Amino acid sequence: MGKTAPNILFIMYDQLRFDYLSCAGHKTLETPNFDRVAARGVRFDRAYCQSPVCGSSRMSTYTGRYVSSHGAAYNNFPLKVGEITMGDHLRKAGMDCWLIGKTHMKADSEGMARLGLAPDSVIGARVGECGFDIWLRDDGLWAEGPKGFYDQRRSPYNAYLREKGYTDHNPWHDHANAGIDGDGDIASGFLMKHAGKPANIREGDSETPWLTDRAIDFMEAKRGRDPWCAHLSYIKPHWPYIVPAPYHDMYGIEDIQPVVRSDKERTDAHPVFDAYLHGKLSAAFSRNDVRDVVIPAYMGLIKQCDDHLGRILDYLDETGQAEKTVIVLTSDHGDYMGDHWMGEKDFFHDPSVRVPLIIADPRSEADATRGTVSSKLIEQIDLAATFVDMAGGKVADHILEGRSLVPLLRGEESEWRDFAISEYDYSTSPMADRLGLAPRDCRLFMVVTERWKLIHAEGGFSPMLFDLEVDPQEFTDLGTSADHAEIIAQMYDHLHHWAKRQSQRTTISDEEIRARRQGGPEQVGILMGYYGDEGLPEEFTAAYQGKATPVEEN
Template sequence: MSRPKNVLWIMCDQLRYDYLGCTGHPTLKTPNIDAMAKRGVRFSNAYVQSPICGPSRMSFYTGRYMRSHGSHWNGWPLRVGEPTLGDHLKKIGVRNVLVGKTHMTPDLEGLKMLGIAPDSIIGVHVAECGFEPYERDDGLHPTGRPRPKYDAYLRERGYEAPNPWEHWANSGADDDGSLQNGWLLVHADKAARVAEEDSETPYMTRRAMDFITEAEANGRPWCMHLSYIKPHWPYIAPEPYASMYGPGDVLPAVRSEQEKQSAHPVFAAYMDMRYSRNMSRDEAREKVIPTYMGLIKQIDDQMGVLMDFLETRGLLDTTMIVFTSDHGDYLGDHWMGEKDLFHDASAKIPLIVIDPSTAADATRGTVCDALIEAIDLAPTFIDYFGGKPPDHILEGRSLMPLLHGGRPADWRKVVFSEYDYCMQDVRLKLNQPIEQCRLFMVFDGRWKYIHASGFRPMLYDLLEDPQELVDRGEDSSCADVMARLQSALFEWALHPKGHITTSTEKIAAYAEKQLQVRNGILIGIWDEAELSAIRKKIGVPPA
């Protein structure tokens, strides 16, 4: 019997596109991820639909823009009834399984309104964003929250504490044994107290392999989302990764004084955020970035472990493998910390896709510069499993043609991303109404236009200014460019995919009748002759 197809969808959290060997980092060596790129296609122009964890992931998991799925911020539930990848895969007999992070919050009010218990089969499916949670761990575990399986694992290994995730895996120790809080940037150069094999990244790799081992006996095809928590903060790594890189590996910050002097009001407000002020300090960058690199190197080593496991079990020939991230990290570039805005350091992501089929042999090891959106993965997975992506629901496009060496003539000319800062104190600094805290990015491969509700636009020319240091939003010589991209944004905004309950095929079949039939009665007809002609046209016997 032929083995079923599978998808292994690997996502890192807050991994910049340019912090890999295959994307050009000069000192960070990632041979295992580079080897993955040689076996598949690396997409060099892939962008998220929102540069923050929750909304970005909800776009990945639904295949829909933030404006469509409605989850604008971390902790905002994806509403009950919003179609997910899990719903689409379930229809074609594929398990959609989670190992790691989703940042999903259940719509408890919606479940209650419909009388669905959150712990029921349907309730779990909805509450977990369409995933079967083999092991969920979102990280960021404050004391007092329910502990995940990882905390239980740590305790079993002797790491006793009220919060072992924080006190062992994400904290260091001073010479006298006192705790050094991993949340504090000043301690980013310290080693985590946990042994490397017990830290989060290898633990999640093992859990993924546990699932695969169990799934082989089941025989059903699966899509497993292996979602690592790192290199997201707390920026702290176990040895040997904690001391693998140093200040000499820190690249110069991409920023200029002009950015500060002529900053757009929203950009200026974000430069003034606490995390931006701190990450703009050279001292902070020299502590944080080597650890960030160490955490990435640990992920790369685990990719080697995982690929060897798949090869040993003969799964490489039937498993599509995707490696990506939910967004980037400014790391002090542009006087910024965190993510939030639309510079490439934040909104652009690494994306490697390995299609094991022979149809993809010609593209192995290539780099594709087509404009890609994160929402393209959902239709790609459905397409790979032999299903038909429901194009009246999904707003992304399957990457299968690109993986097989073609590029459709009608491939997108621009990509979009959105951001809603109503939950940030930036709104208070700018005195903006909640409904006006919206930013929209349109990028055509050269020009990046950002519409800021209530303010002037921002504009960057990545051909002449690839580091995005000069905002030309007030440059009158760019008026035609801004008008063109603004028109593209308005066209996109006016045409969301809202027909999620009625397929395109059903609409087309109805419209093709060119008549309105209600209860068997043809309306709006002038006389018997016209009625007879219409009946003949649609194949209805004469009365």
């Protein structure tokens, strides 16, 4: 670990759109603390997650690898035993890596049992927790239905609420994510009609301030024990779309940005996109009355996140830790909010797949880029390589598929990628049944360059293509345009080049392979292609020389 390695506070919000920040151009939502970090560092304006859904996006971020490399392609698809994670790389570089909040990681329990890894051992706990040491793990989705709870683990947040006097069966839902209707009944935040109600909880006890308190507790406990990496991972502004007072009515219909959608998107739509357009979420978010109640609540959730980010920044400033702590702000994916007639995420338009990314490095080497905006194509897998670089470690590029952003943070000239990739597996969705596809054919790939975005769908479909220069709102699909055949071929060349990458040889590096070339098999006594010993250095045959010992007959 380098002597000047900083602390790394890696903050991830859940389902935060890239353009719902005032520093990113939102006209009515003020986020002064996000802006404060952007003024201290670099805002990467074209950052893409590697899959527009929580679980697989996060597994890519935590491993520094593409979805098709690590295989955890959807929520609750286990991350296989043996995947090396951010925490593993950082510990090798001498830096601890802690979790405070959510990962959405599903452990490979079968693989752990096969290898005899006890979940309560240090190694087993790290394998089962995506490589992190746990300060606090809470995935923040304690929903309950006929088959029980969505998340089978214990909820630290529910335990906290009970200690604070919230004694309901499931205070996460009944208080933090529900209001009260006119009859005094629970008004569940899962029903979007209640989004405008205040959550039935004291603001200071709600999820965002609670997790912020835990993060400050961590940093206070670690003072003087630098450096560290801490992944502070919030559940908000992810649905349920409901927020406590005073945030519930800070924004109104007049604050909603114009919807980005066109009727022509629904005319002869690509079959996979059309399947989504006929889904339940699209039907809901195509309605203006839904958007009118949900978006102000979503904005309130973001404003609450921003205010509590301010508490963290103030704490770092007041305790003198700001000067040695890198701040990273991002999200695992976005939220359509009715744009393109869609709700949630799950597809590749920018509101879904493009993520906010702001990095503020307080060290003098980054002075030249403070307050700047980069338009480089960034993949979220770049963060793992960046953190290893910051820790003074060697980036294991035979494992980590992203690139360190440190040169960009320092304003150094650096060759950069020409395209970015994202993947999506919709095999568990109703869209798969609607299209009559086998699970292995329910895969989507996005390739984006400075100007073009291509979406490839397995299963024999034509591609989708958007000209981001002429059509930045992604209304016109050119995927079947004969006039764009050459562009489509170029984009497929990018996809094919990416698909041929070396991604599975993770146990030996290029450097080690080159070293083996220099040694040669003769160094270990393998003599191939020699008729006699002419020209062979004696050292190669020394073990094979001497008088033979005849074998006695029985």
